[in-house]
Amino acid sequence: MSKRDYYEVLGVEKSAGEREIKKAYKKLAMKYHPDRTQGDKALEEKFKEIQEAYEVLTDQQKRAAYDQYGHAGVDPNRGGAGFGGGADFGDIFGDVFGDIFGGGRGRQSRARQGSDLRYNLELSLEEAVRGKEVEIRVPTLVECEPCHGSGAKKGSSPTTCPTCHGNGQVQMRQGFFAVQQTCPTCSGKGKIISDPCTSCRGQGRVEKTKTLSVKIPAGVDTGDRIRLSGEGEAGENGAPAGDLYVQVHVREHKIFTRDSNNLYCEVPLSFSTAALGGELQVPTLDGKVKLKISPETQTGRMFRLRGKGVKSVRSGAVGDLLCKVVVETPVNLSARQKELLKEFEDSMGGSDKAKHRPKEQGFFDGVKKFFDDLTN
Structure with missing residues (x-):
C-alpha cells in the first residue's frame, strides 16, 4: 500500500516551518494518541503515520531527502535516509507531550493505566424504577500486595535496563543512520526485575474476584452505565487502575x-x-x-x-x-346468551342502525360510493 504524502498527513503546506509542523503534529497527536484511543487499531496506525511524518519533516536532512526523492529518499530498504535516523523519539515525545500525557524527555516507557472493565447487570422493571443496592462479583487483575505492584521481591526493586538505559527502545544502526526498536531485554518497560516477586511472578498484578457494592439510582433504564472509578484492572508497575462500568439491562415486564x-x-x-x-x-x-x-x-x-x-x-x-x-x-357463550345477543342485535337494526353504529354505517357508505365512482 502506498504511503500518504507526509505534508498531507500533518495537514500543512510544503513551505511550512518547523514551528507550524510541531503545532499541527501536537493537535493531531492529542486526538489520536493511544492513551485516548485504546483498543482501536485503525487509530493506532493513524497515530504511527502522524508520528512518522513528524519525525521526517522536523529533521532537516531527512526533509531535504524527502522533498527531493519522496518516500524513497527516507526508506532504509531503498538506500534512503531511513525512518528513525538520528532523531530521538523520546525527545520528540517529551517536547510535545511532556506536559500533557506525563511523558518525560528521553523516556520511552511509561507505566500503562489498567484496562476499563464492563459488568452487565440485569434488573427487573421494579428494581430499575425504585433503585436498589446490589453486590456484584467481578474477576479482575489487582495490584499484588507483597510487592505493591512493582513485580520485585520484597526488599528489592526493579533496576534500570542496562541495554536501553531506561528508554525502552534501542537504536539499530544501518551505516550512518539508525532505526529505533523495542528493547529486547526489558520489552520496552525500561526496567528489569532480577529477583521477581513469588506471588505475582514479576507481573505486579494478580487475578482476583472482587465483591463490590453498587448503588443503583432510581429511574435507570436499559443502556444506562454506572461508572465506578478505579475499580477496573490494576495498572502496570503501580500505574492507576482503570474504571468499572456497570451496564444496565432491564428485563421485559409481563404487564408494562x-x-x-x-x-x-x-x-x-x-x-x-x-x-x-x-x-x-x-x-x-x-x-x-x-x-x-x-x-x-x-x-x-x-x-x-x-x-x-x-x-x-x-x-x-x-x-x-x-x-x-x-x-x-365474549367467548364460550351459552344458548341463552347467544339468544339474548341476537335479540340485542335485532333491536339495533332498521332505521336506528346508523344511530347506534355510526362508524360502521360511515364505512359502508364510503365503500358504496367508491364502487359507484368506479362504475361511472
Missing part, C-alpha cells in the same frame, strides 16, 4: 412497557362496561387504582394516569401511566 419516563399497558374491557361505562381496576407499580370508564368507550382508547410512571434519573420529572383499553369479545 416502558418508553422513557412513561409506562404503557393494555387493559381488557368487557363489552357491557365499554357500552354502559363503569369503573375498572388497573395495575400500577404502586398497587391497583380505579379507572373511571365513560359510556360508549371504544376499543383502543388511551387513558392517562398522571404521575404513575417513572421518575427520571436525570431530571427528577415523573412520567405517566397510559392504559389502552381493548374491548374483549
Whole structure:
C-alpha cells in the first residue's frame, strides 16, 4: 500500500516551518494518541503515520531527502535516509507531550493505566424504577500486595535496563543512520526485575474476584452505565487502575412497557362496561387504582394516569401511566346468551342502525360510493 504524502498527513503546506509542523503534529497527536484511543487499531496506525511524518519533516536532512526523492529518499530498504535516523523519539515525545500525557524527555516507557472493565447487570422493571443496592462479583487483575505492584521481591526493586538505559527502545544502526526498536531485554518497560516477586511472578498484578457494592439510582433504564472509578484492572508497575462500568439491562415486564419516563399497558374491557361505562381496576407499580370508564368507550382508547410512571434519573420529572383499553369479545357463550345477543342485535337494526353504529354505517357508505365512482 502506498504511503500518504507526509505534508498531507500533518495537514500543512510544503513551505511550512518547523514551528507550524510541531503545532499541527501536537493537535493531531492529542486526538489520536493511544492513551485516548485504546483498543482501536485503525487509530493506532493513524497515530504511527502522524508520528512518522513528524519525525521526517522536523529533521532537516531527512526533509531535504524527502522533498527531493519522496518516500524513497527516507526508506532504509531503498538506500534512503531511513525512518528513525538520528532523531530521538523520546525527545520528540517529551517536547510535545511532556506536559500533557506525563511523558518525560528521553523516556520511552511509561507505566500503562489498567484496562476499563464492563459488568452487565440485569434488573427487573421494579428494581430499575425504585433503585436498589446490589453486590456484584467481578474477576479482575489487582495490584499484588507483597510487592505493591512493582513485580520485585520484597526488599528489592526493579533496576534500570542496562541495554536501553531506561528508554525502552534501542537504536539499530544501518551505516550512518539508525532505526529505533523495542528493547529486547526489558520489552520496552525500561526496567528489569532480577529477583521477581513469588506471588505475582514479576507481573505486579494478580487475578482476583472482587465483591463490590453498587448503588443503583432510581429511574435507570436499559443502556444506562454506572461508572465506578478505579475499580477496573490494576495498572502496570503501580500505574492507576482503570474504571468499572456497570451496564444496565432491564428485563421485559409481563404487564408494562416502558418508553422513557412513561409506562404503557393494555387493559381488557368487557363489552357491557365499554357500552354502559363503569369503573375498572388497573395495575400500577404502586398497587391497583380505579379507572373511571365513560359510556360508549371504544376499543383502543388511551387513558392517562398522571404521575404513575417513572421518575427520571436525570431530571427528577415523573412520567405517566397510559392504559389502552381493548374491548374483549365474549367467548364460550351459552344458548341463552347467544339468544339474548341476537335479540340485542335485532333491536339495533332498521332505521336506528346508523344511530347506534355510526362508524360502521360511515364505512359502508364510503365503500358504496367508491364502487359507484368506479362504475361511472
